[in-house]
Amino acid sequence: MERRTIGAGALAVGAVGLGCMPMSWAYSTSRQRGDESLRAVHRALDLGATLLDTADMYGPFTNELLLGRVLKERRSDAFVSTKVGLLVGEQHIVANGRPGYVRRACDASLRRLQTDVIDLYQLHRADPEVPVEETWGAMAELVRAGKVRALGFCAVGARGGRRSGNRLYDATIRQLQRIQQVFPVSAVEAELSVWSPEALDTLLPWCETRGIGFLAAMPLGNGFLTGTLTPGQGFERDDLRARHPRFTAEMMAANQPIVVGLRRVAARHGDHVTPAQVALAWTLAQGRHVVPVPGTKHERWVVENAAAARLRLSPQDLAEVARLPGAQGSWE
Template sequence: MDKRRIGSLQVSPIGLGCMSMSHGYGPADEPTSIKLLNEALDVGYDFLDTATMYGGGKNEELLAKALKTRRHEYVLASKCALFKKDGKPTIDGRPETIRQQCEASLQRLQTDVIDLYYLHRLDPNVPIEESVGTLADLVKAGKIREVGLSEVSSDTLRRANAVHSIAAVQSEYSLWSRLPEIQMLKTCEEFDTTFVAFSPLARQFLTGKAQDATHYGDGDIRTNNARPRFEPEAFAKNIQLLEPLKDIAVQLKCTTGQLGLAWLMAQANSQGNKTLVSIPGTKHIEFMRENIGATQVQLNDSLRDEIGALLHEDMVIGARYAQGQMKVMDSERDRD
C-alpha cells in the first residue's frame, strides 16, 4: 500500500478513526472493539486516531488495552484542549492544560510518546501562538513527535506555523462537506502540512446504510450536533443524491462508501494538496474491512471530477452541524 507523509511520519492513505468505539455513536462492545483494533493492524491500517474527548479518555485506554504489545506497528494520533467538564464540552488551550492533558494521555495510552498530537479545537481566549508554543515544548521534551491542529482556519494555520511547523490539519471533508476546498487545502500545500479528513463517509451517509435522525438514540451525534442533514425531511431528499453514485460503484465493483473514500484519495492531486489522508471511523469489523478495501479502487482524473460533480455540498440540504456547534468552529465559512 502506498504511504503518505505526515511530517516525519509515514502512514497509509486510509487510517482508522477510533472515536465511535467510545463516543459519538452510542454504546460499543469492548471485546468487539479490541478484536477490531487488532484486525485493523492485520489488514493494513497503520494510523490510529483518538482523543482526550472520546469517552473522557476511555478511548485512549481502549487502544492501550488492545494494542499495548503492538505499539510499534502503528502511528498514534491523539488530541488535547477539548474535553467534558461537569458534563459539558469545554475548550481550554492554556499551556498548563495542554501539558496536563498530554501527561494524562501518555499514561492512558501506556506509551512514552504520541506520534501526532493535535490541538482539538482553538480556544478563543488563548492566542494560538501560546497553545502551539506549548506543543512545541512537548516536541522538544520528547513527549510528542509532530504537532497538529483540528478544525481551524487558514489564518490560524499561518499564525501557528510561525511558531512551529504544523504536520497536519484535521477537519471534516467528504463529497458532501467541501469546506476545506475554500482555502485550507491550498494553505496546507503552502506549508507542507498534511490534510487529515474526518467523517470522510459523511457519518455513514455515503455508504447508503444511514437512516434519518429518528432511528438513532440520544448518544448518537446524528440526533444532536450533526442532526441538520439527518432531519427526516432533509434526509429523504439528501439520500436521493446517492443514486448516480450507485451506478458508478456497480461499474467499478465497489461499494458507494469505497467510492467516496477513493474520491478523497484522488483529491490529493486535484485540490493543491499532494498529501491527504482520511480516517473513517467505525465500531463494526465488517465496515473496517470494507473501508480499507477502498485503497484498491482506482479513479482517473475524469471519473474523479465526474463523481465530485454528482454529489456536492451545494446540493445537500442542512448544515453539517447544529448552530450551537458551528459557533465553536474556527474555519472559513463556519465562523461567518
C-alpha cells in the first residue's frame, strides 16, 4: 500500500487506516465479535493499513485491550493512535484535560495496549475547565519521557451544514494555533467525507500548509456511502445512527442520489469497484497528507477499504463527485 507522511514528514503510515471504534463502541454491540475484530486488525496490517485508531473511551477501555492482543505479537507492523480527554459516565461523556489525569491515562493506555510507546497520542476533546495549553503541555511531557512519539488533536465534527462547520473549525484553528506554541501538532483528526466536506474550506488547508497530517474520520459517512444500507432499516438502540438525523428513513431516502452518483463513478472503473472505494479514493485525493480512517469490525470490509488506496479517480470523476447534491439532515 502507498505510504503517506504526517507531521512534517516524520511519521509514515499506510494511505488508508483502520478505525477500531466499531469493534467495541457505538455500532450495534450485539453484533460485535472479538475474534472477528482481531482478524480484521491482523488483515489490515497484512495489507499495509498500519494506522490503528482507537481511544481509551471506546468501550470504555475494551478497544485498547483488544488491540493490545494484536500489538503483543505485531507491534513493529502497526502505527498506534489512541486518545485521551474524555470520560464515559453513566449518563454523560465529560472532558477531562487536567495534567495529572493525562499522565495517568497515558500509563493506563500503554498497559492496555501492551506497548512501551504510543505513536500518536491525541487530545480527544479540549476541557473547557482547563486551559488547552496546560493539557497540551502535559502531553508534550509524555513525548519527552519517551512514552509518546507525536501529538494529535481531534476536532469536533461539523454537524450543522457548511456555514456552521466553518464557524466551528475557525474555533478549532484558534485552539491549534495556541497549542502549536507549546509543542508541534503532528496530526488533526476530523470528519471528512463526500457527504461531510466542511473541513475542506478552512481546517484541511490550514493543516496542509503546515505539513500536519489529516486523519479523515468517518470517510464512509457512518456506513451510508457504502451503499449497503437501505432507507427504513432499523438500528439497535445503542447504535449512534439510531439517533442521527441523516439516518431516519426519510433522510436516507433523500440522500440516495449521493450513493447513486458514487455507483456511477465506480462503474467506470470496473465491476469490482464499489461506492465505498470511490468515497475513500475521493478522500485520498483531497491532499497529500490526508489519511482516511474508515471504521469496521469485519475483515471483508478491511480488504475492500484497503484496495481503495490503488484507485485513482480522474479529473472527470472528481468533478462528478463534486457535483453530487449535498447531504440532507443535520444535527441542528
